Amino acid sequence: MSSLVLRAGPYSVMVERRTVLVSLALVGAGLALALAGLCRGASWATPSEVLSALAGQGDSVVVIRDWRLPRVAAALVFGASLGLAGAVFQNLTRNALGSPDVIGLDAGAYTGALVAITVLSGTAAQLAIGSVAGGLLAALAIYVLSLKSGLSGLRLIVIGIAMNAILTAVNSWIELRAELEVAIAATGWSAGSLNGVDWDEVRLPFLIIGGLMLVLVTLSHAMHQSALGDELAITSGVGLNRLRLLLVLVGVGCTATVTAIAGPIVFIALAAPQIGRRLTGAAGVPLVPAALTGAVLLLAADLVAQLLLAPMALPVGVVTTAIGGCYLIWLLFREVKRP
Amino acid sequence: MTAPPTGRPAAPPATRLAARDITLAYGERVVSANVDLDVVDGAFTAIIGPNACGKSTLLRSFVRLLRPTTGTVSFDGRDVFGYQPKAIAREIGFLPQxxxxxxxxxxxxxxxxxxxxxxxxxxxxxxxxxxxxxxxxxxxxxxxxxxxxxxxxxxxxxxxxxxxxxxxxxTPYLLLDEPTTFLDITHQYELLALFARLRDEGRTVIAVLHDINQACRFADHLVAMKDGRIVAQGAPADIVDAALIQEVFDLPCVVVPDPAVGTPMIVPTP
Structure with a gap:
C-alpha cells in the first residue's frame, strides 16, 4: 500500500494513494449522478441544456436551477452528512452496526420533529431543535442503559435496536393521534423523502452541516487514534471524555439535521462508511470516503425512487429501506457469528 | 507545617515520577491503600507479585487510566492529571495488556x-x-x-x-503491563533484552512481570507487591530471598545464583 506525504510549510499529512484515487472516483460518480438528476424530469433535458441553465442561459433556468438543483444538492449534502454520522458512531461504538439509523437516533430525531409539529407550531427552527433534542435524548437513553457493558459492545447495539423499535412505535402513535392534515404531512415524510425540497428549506441545514463538518475535521485525528482502544487512546494523549461528547453531539447533529428536513432516511449511515472503508482498503472507518459514498448512495437512491414508478415519485427512504434491510440482516448474521 | 490529612508524614517525591499516599479503588472495592512509590529514574523497574495483588492497577494509576481516590501521582512535582493530555503523553508511554x-x-x-x-x-x-x-x-x-x-x-x-x-x-518513561505474556520463551528474552537496552540508552522502564527469574535477571529494581501493598523494594540481589518469596507468593523455594548471569534465581522446593 503506497502512501503520499503532502507538505505545505509546517503543515503535512500522510494519505494513502488508494484513498485519494477512490475519493476522486467517488467525486466523479457524484458529479455524473448529479448531472443525471438535473436532466431527469417529466421532459428530460440534455446535459448541454443543463450546463447552460446552470450558467443562467436558456429556457429551463427556473426548472433546473430552482427546482431540480436543490433536490440534487440536498441528496448530496444530506447523503454526506448521514455517511459522516454513520462513520462517527461506528468509530465510537467500534462496531459496524453502531450506526445512528440502527440504534434509534434517527427515530429519536424524528420523534423530536413530530413533537415540534404537533405540539408546537412546527417552524423550521423548532423542527431543527426538536430533532436534535430527540436524537440526543435517544443517545442518552441508550448510553445510560448500556453503561454496565461499556460503549463498545453488542449489548449497546441490541439496546439501540430495541430503542429504535420503541421510538418507531411512539412515532406511529403520534401520527395517529395528530390532526388529519398534520398526520398526512408527517406520513409522507416518515419514510424519508426529498420530494419538493426547495432552496429556502435547505439553506439553513446546509450551513449547519457545513459547520458540523468543520468541527469533525478538527476531531478526526483524535477519533482515529481512539480506535486503538480506550487505554492507548488516553495514554497517547487523547482527551477521551471530551472527544466522545463532541463526537456524539456532531454525529447526532449530522443525522438530526437531515431528519428535520427529509425525515428518517435509513441505510445510508449504516452502509456508506463500510462501503467507503472497503473501497479504500483503509484501516478503521475513514471519514472522507464515508461522506462521499453517502452522497453518491443517497443521490442514486433518490434517482431510483423517482424513476422506479415514474411519473409517481417514491420517497427515497422506501428505496434505502428496501436495500438496507437486506444489508442489515447480513450484517447481523455476521456480527452474531463473530467470536 | 501542617500534617497531611492521613496523619502520615509524606516525604516529598525523590524522583520525577512518584506516587504519594495513593488509594486505588474500582468503585467500592479498594485494591491498594496508602501506597508510596518513587520510580527510580533511568532504571529498569520490575513490579512482581501474585495475581490480583494490584500491580497492574498501580501501573494504571501512573498513566492516568485510574484516578486515585486519595493521594497523587506526580510528574515533576505536578499531578499527572493536571497536564494537557498530549504533554504528559510525550513524557510517559504505556503498553496495555x-x-x-x-x-x-x-x-x-x-x-x-x-x-x-x-x-x-x-x-x-x-x-x-x-x-x-x-x-x-x-x-x-x-x-x-x-x-x-x-x-x-x-x-x-x-x-x-x-x-x-x-x-x-x-517518551523518557515507558510503562509496560505484562509485556511478555503469551510469548514463547525466545521472544520473552528478546523483548526483555530490548527493554534493558532502552534503559541503557537512558529511558526509564517500569514493567509488570510474572516471571521472577526474568525480573531478577533484567531489572535493576524490584517492587514486590501483595494484597495491594508494597512488601519490599530494592535491587534483586538485595531483596530476593526464600523468605520474601514465601511471604509474597506463598511458595516454598530456595534461592540460588543464576548459573548464567549470577542474579538471584528461585527454585521451588517440592
Whole structure:
C-alpha cells in the first residue's frame, strides 16, 4: 500500500494513494449522478441544456436551477452528512452496526420533529431543535442503559435496536393521534423523502452541516487514534471524555439535521462508511470516503425512487429501506457469528 | 507545617515520577491503600507479585487510566492529571495488556499512531515522525514487517509491533503491563533484552512481570507487591530471598545464583 506525504510549510499529512484515487472516483460518480438528476424530469433535458441553465442561459433556468438543483444538492449534502454520522458512531461504538439509523437516533430525531409539529407550531427552527433534542435524548437513553457493558459492545447495539423499535412505535402513535392534515404531512415524510425540497428549506441545514463538518475535521485525528482502544487512546494523549461528547453531539447533529428536513432516511449511515472503508482498503472507518459514498448512495437512491414508478415519485427512504434491510440482516448474521 | 490529612508524614517525591499516599479503588472495592512509590529514574523497574495483588492497577494509576481516590501521582512535582493530555503523553508511554489493532492496518501505520502526542491538527506527518517511526521499527526488529497487515502476524511479531508503537512515542518513561505474556520463551528474552537496552540508552522502564527469574535477571529494581501493598523494594540481589518469596507468593523455594548471569534465581522446593 503506497502512501503520499503532502507538505505545505509546517503543515503535512500522510494519505494513502488508494484513498485519494477512490475519493476522486467517488467525486466523479457524484458529479455524473448529479448531472443525471438535473436532466431527469417529466421532459428530460440534455446535459448541454443543463450546463447552460446552470450558467443562467436558456429556457429551463427556473426548472433546473430552482427546482431540480436543490433536490440534487440536498441528496448530496444530506447523503454526506448521514455517511459522516454513520462513520462517527461506528468509530465510537467500534462496531459496524453502531450506526445512528440502527440504534434509534434517527427515530429519536424524528420523534423530536413530530413533537415540534404537533405540539408546537412546527417552524423550521423548532423542527431543527426538536430533532436534535430527540436524537440526543435517544443517545442518552441508550448510553445510560448500556453503561454496565461499556460503549463498545453488542449489548449497546441490541439496546439501540430495541430503542429504535420503541421510538418507531411512539412515532406511529403520534401520527395517529395528530390532526388529519398534520398526520398526512408527517406520513409522507416518515419514510424519508426529498420530494419538493426547495432552496429556502435547505439553506439553513446546509450551513449547519457545513459547520458540523468543520468541527469533525478538527476531531478526526483524535477519533482515529481512539480506535486503538480506550487505554492507548488516553495514554497517547487523547482527551477521551471530551472527544466522545463532541463526537456524539456532531454525529447526532449530522443525522438530526437531515431528519428535520427529509425525515428518517435509513441505510445510508449504516452502509456508506463500510462501503467507503472497503473501497479504500483503509484501516478503521475513514471519514472522507464515508461522506462521499453517502452522497453518491443517497443521490442514486433518490434517482431510483423517482424513476422506479415514474411519473409517481417514491420517497427515497422506501428505496434505502428496501436495500438496507437486506444489508442489515447480513450484517447481523455476521456480527452474531463473530467470536 | 501542617500534617497531611492521613496523619502520615509524606516525604516529598525523590524522583520525577512518584506516587504519594495513593488509594486505588474500582468503585467500592479498594485494591491498594496508602501506597508510596518513587520510580527510580533511568532504571529498569520490575513490579512482581501474585495475581490480583494490584500491580497492574498501580501501573494504571501512573498513566492516568485510574484516578486515585486519595493521594497523587506526580510528574515533576505536578499531578499527572493536571497536564494537557498530549504533554504528559510525550513524557510517559504505556503498553496495555489487552491490545486490538484497527482492522486492516499495516504495521507502519500502526507504529505511526505512537506519534499522536507529537502531532497537531495541521501537521499529522512530519519528517520527525518519519524518523521516529523508522527508528522504532528498527529498535523493535520489525522493519521487514513494515508493510504487512498487523492481523497476519504471529503473536510474537505482533507484540514487537506494539512495542515499536510505544517506542515511536519517544517518551523518557515507558510503562509496560505484562509485556511478555503469551510469548514463547525466545521472544520473552528478546523483548526483555530490548527493554534493558532502552534503559541503557537512558529511558526509564517500569514493567509488570510474572516471571521472577526474568525480573531478577533484567531489572535493576524490584517492587514486590501483595494484597495491594508494597512488601519490599530494592535491587534483586538485595531483596530476593526464600523468605520474601514465601511471604509474597506463598511458595516454598530456595534461592540460588543464576548459573548464567549470577542474579538471584528461585527454585521451588517440592
Amino acid at each position: 489487552q491490545l486490538a489493532a484497527p482492522e486492516n492496518i499495516a504495521v507502519r501505520r500502526l507504529v505511526a499512531r505512537g506519534r499522536y502526542p507529537h502531532q497537531s491538527l495541521l501537521s499529522t506527518w512530519s519528517a520527525e515522525d518519519e524518523r521516529a517511526v523508522h527508528e522504532a521499527l528498527a529498535a523493535a526488529g520489525v522493519e521487514e514487517l513494515a508493510e504487512r497487515p498487523v492481523e497476519e502476524l504471529s503473536g510474537g511479531q505482533r507484540q514487537r509491533v506494539w512495542v515499536a508503537m510505544v517506542l515511536a512515542q519517544e
